[in-house]
Amino acid sequence: MASIIQPLASTLRTLEWDDLPARVRTIPEGFNPLDEGILMLHQRQAAALKASIIAIPKGRRTGITFGTMLDKTLVAAARRSAGGNNVYYIGDTKEKGLEAIGYCAKFARIIVQAQGQGVSGIEEFLFEDQDDDGKTKHITAYRIRFASGFQVCALSSRPANIRGLQGDVVIDEAAFHPDVQGVLDAATALLIWGGRITVISSHNGKGNPFAVFCRDIEAGRYGSDAVVMTVTFDDAVANGLFERVCMMKGVAPTAEDKAAWYAKIRNGYGVRKAAMREELDAIPRDGNGVCLPSIWIERAMREERPVLRLALGDDFLQMSPPERESHVAAWIETHVEPLLALLNPDERHGLGQDFARHRDFSVVVPLAVRQNLERHCPFIIEMHNVPTRQQEQILWAVLKRLPRFTAAMDATGSGQTLAEYTADEFGADHVAQVVLNRKWYGEWMPKLIQAFEDGVIDLPKDDNTAQDLRDVEEVDGIPMVPAVRKKDLKDPELKRHGDTAVALALAWFATIIDLVPIEFQSAGRRESLAQIDDAGRYPTYTSAGFGTVAGGTDFRGF
Numbered sequence: 001m002a003s004i005i006q007p008l009a010s011t012l013r014t015l016e017w018d019d020l021p022a023r024v025r026t027i028p029e030g031f032n033p034l035d036e037g038i039l040m041l042h043q044r045q046a047a048a049l050k051a052s053i054i055a056i057p058k059g060r061r062t063g064i065t066f067g068t069m070l071d072k073t074l075v076a077a078a079r080r081s082a083g084g085n086n087v088y089y090i091g092d093t094k095e096k097g098l099e100a101i102g103y104c105a106k107f108a109r110i111i112v113q114a115q116g117q118g119v120s121g122i123e124e125f126l127f128e129d130q131d132d133d134g135k136t137k138h139i140t141a142y143r144i145r146f147a148s149g150f151q152v153c154a155l156s157s158r159p160a161n162i163r164g165l166q167g168d169v170v171i172d173e174a175a176f177h178p179d180v181q182g183v184l185d186a187a188t189a190l191l192i193w194g195g196r197i198t199v200i201s202s203h204n205g206k207g208n209p210f211a212v213f214c215r216d217i218e219a220g221r222y223g224s225d226a227v228v229m230t231v232t233f234d235d236a237v238a239n240g241l242f243e244r245v246c247m248m249k250g251v252a253p254t255a256e257d258k259a260a261w262y263a264k265i266r267n268g269y270g271v272r273k274a275a276m277r278e279e280l281d282a283i284p285r286d287g288n289g290v291c292l293p294s295i296w297i298e299r300a301m302r303e304e305r306p307v308l309r310l311a312l313g314d315d316f317l318q319m320s321p322p323e324r325e326s327h328v329a330a331w332i333e334t335h336v337e338p339l340l341a342l343l344n345p346d347e348r349h350g351l352g353q354d355f356a357r358h359r360d361f362s363v364v365v366p367l368a369v370r371q372n373l374e375r376h377c378p379f380i381i382e383m384h385n386v387p388t389r390q391q392e393q394i395l396w397a398v399l400k401r402l403p404r405f406t407a408a409m410d411a412t413g414s415g416q417t418l419a420e421y422t423a424d425e426f427g428a429d430h431v432a433q434v435v436l437n438r439k440w441y442g443e444w445m446p447k448l449i450q451a452f453e454d455g456v457i458d459l460p461k462d463d464n465t466a467q468d469l470r471d472v473e474e475v476d477g478i479p480m481v482p483a484v485r486k487k488d489l490k491d492p493e494l495k496r497h498g499d500t501a502v503a504l505a506l507a508w509f510a511t512i513i514d515l516v517p518i519e520f521q522s523a524g525r526r527e528s529l530a531q532i533d534d535a536g537r538y539p540t541y542t543s544a545g546f547g548t549v550a551g552g553t554d555f556r557g558f
Contacts, residue, residue: 040239042231043067052191053226054198055214057282059233062241064200065172069100069152073107075168076150077119085195086167089154090183092176094140097154100172101142104152108144120145127155168196175204175211184213203284211284233280237262270446273453275474291445291472291479296452298466305377305460308335310394311384311491321389328390332397339379340401344368350375351407352506353395354499355415360384361496362391363503366402369511375451376458377504380465384494388418399426408432408510410502432513434506441480441505445472447512448505449479459504464496471498 039047040063046056047067058064069089078084089100101122108119120143127141143153150167169190177183190197201210217226233241242261246253269276274293277283285293310331316324343349348369356362364381381398383391395418399405407426411419411433423431434440449472451457459465471481481498 039063039067039070040236040241040244042235042239046229046231047071049198049227049229051225051227052196053188053217053222054196055210055217055226055228056198056200056231057203057210057214057228057284058200058231059236059280059282060202062231062233062236064231065100065170066103068170068198068200069103070107072168072170073104073111073144073152076104076144076152077108077111077146077148078150079148084148084150086150086165087152087170088165088167089152089170089172091154092173096172097142100170101144101152101154104144108146119147127153165190166195168198170198170200172200174199174201174213175208176201180209184209203278203282205278206284208284230282232282233265272446272449272474272479291449291474292452292469294466294470296455297469299455300452300457300459301461301466302458303461306335306339306379307382307460307462307465308339308379309382309384310386311382311494312386312390314385316385317387324387324390325393328393332394336381336394336397337401340398343378343401343403345403347403348511349402349405350507350510350512351399351402351405352503352508352510353407353409353415353418354502354506355391355410355412355418356384356497356499357388357414358385359495359497361494361499362386363499364395364398365500365503365507366398366405367504367507367511372456374456374458375508375511377460377507380460380462380500380503382464382499388414392418392421395422396425406430406432406510406513408434408506408513410434410436410506412436432510434509436502438478438480442478444509445479445505448508451508457508465500468496468498468500469504471496472501 037044043063043066046054046064047070056064056068072087072089075083075085076087089097091097091100105122111119123143123145125141125143126138128136128138139155141153141155143151145151167190171177171183174180174183184199188197199210199213203211205211214228216222217228242258243253245261246257265280266276269279272291274285274291278285285291310328316327319327350367350369351364352367353364354362362383364383365377366379367375367377370376381394383394386394399407399422407422407430409415409419409422409431412435416433419431419433423433448457452469472479473482475482481501
């Protein structure tokens with residue numbers, strides 16, 4: 001069944017209500033959602049599939065589990081000569097198992113009345129499970145037994161040895177099982193005894209084993225007795241989902257209410273368009289909960305620009321402080337100063353730093369705000385195993401030359417010290433000290449994601465930067481960088497933790513917040529007559545206070 005929403009690779013636009021076919025938008029006069037039976041068209045089509053392996057990627061709450069369990073109740077109620085068999089339902093949670101067995105109990109009562117067969121109530125029992133090492137444990141399960149001698153059994157957790165089961169197996173929300181591939185591999189053994197496998201799930205990333213399983217079936221790798229049927233939210237809407245919702249509420253459906261209801265469902269995802277496509281349109285995202293599709297990232301990387309890297313060995317720590325400072329000063333003069341000289345002094349700039357000291361990269365990202373409000377990243381600085389004092393040396397060299405800047409710095413954990421010192425040096429009205437937490441990510445990471453979708457961000461073309469951006473995932477509904485670390489693409493011995501993505505989010509934040517209330521023009525260093533040395537030079541400079549020490553203070557226009 002074709003999806004109304006086109007694959008992400010060919011379009012970035014979600015169709016508006018008026019773009020949808022009339023069969024989705026309209027309600028036929030005198031329409032009765034039960035005229036064709038209790039199941040909607042897509043539910044009947046799914047239940048009618050007879051292949052040995054069935055995969056059903058679906059939009060959420062489209063009723064596929066309901067229709068499938070009606071079919072499986074009929075299977076368990078039938079005699080063996082009529083195709084009867086045991087049915088095992090394996091959900092990702094205990095609650096799903098109870099819901100599925102509840103459906104079967106309702107269906108069973110109707111079957112009993114029609115056929116006069118005996119059927120048990122819902123029984124809770126202990127299912128004896130044995131893993132491949134011979135260890136036995138008991139897990140809670142629910143079942144309904146029929147006079148046919150077969151049963152529908154809902155297991156509240158994945159059994160260790162699915163291979164020991166005989167019958168039809170329904171694996172629900174397969175993409176969200178702890179061991180997706182293990183479930184799929186074990187279930188295929190049921191085919192030996194004539195069982196059937198139905199795998200139902202919303203998608204959970206393009207790389208998830210469920211999505212791979214579906215692609216393998218479509219590619220013919222499971223033979224001709226395997227089929228994929230995709231059911232989207234729009235398919236369900238076209239087949240009467242809204243009208244059934246109204247029927248359950250006891251209200252009359254109208255076209256106006258249908259349009260408002262549809263928009264409410266879609267708009268509920270806000271800027272999380274990739275999540276909406278995945279959960280409603282059955283289009284898997286680029287990764288496990290990935291928020292930034294590759295096509296958005298690649299579109300933002302328009303040309304190659306410098307990604308400067310300073311990675312220091314432990315021998316650097318053996319140098320004296322003056323030697324370290326001199327070494328890094330030479331690196332700044334060679335690599336950083338020429339780039340700073342190219343910046344437009346008339347443009348406003350934001351800067352973000354994600355601090356790291358040992359394991360990860362400490363990344364500095366400047367953003368220039370163009371006249372059209374596009375954010376242009378002229379370069380990126382990556383530091384690995386760089387002492388805090390030298391990170392301060394590099395960061396301050398950038399900030400002293402960055403026109404009209406506001407900075408946002410990671411003040412979480414060990415980054416707090418550098419953030420505090422930088423705010424003292426350049427003023428709290430120029431440096432925001434940000435404690436990174438779920439609340440901050442929940443408020444500001446969606447804004448960065450929206451910038452990529454709108455195409456208003458311009459980054460250097462760099463593989464590590466792209467990898468860091470792909471690391472942004474939804475963690476319990478919040479877009480952020482999870483704990484998993486990945487190998488650096490330029491030096492596999494080093495690890496990355498989405499460092500550039502966090503620094504970029506901080507830089508975007510810095511371009512939006514308003515810490516500087518007025519325009520200003522620096523008057524330059526202030527000369528002092530105090531403590532002039534024999535050569536007539538002023539030996540000290542400061543930016544703290546008026547006349548606190550001798551020197552050439554630059555008051556930055558205030």
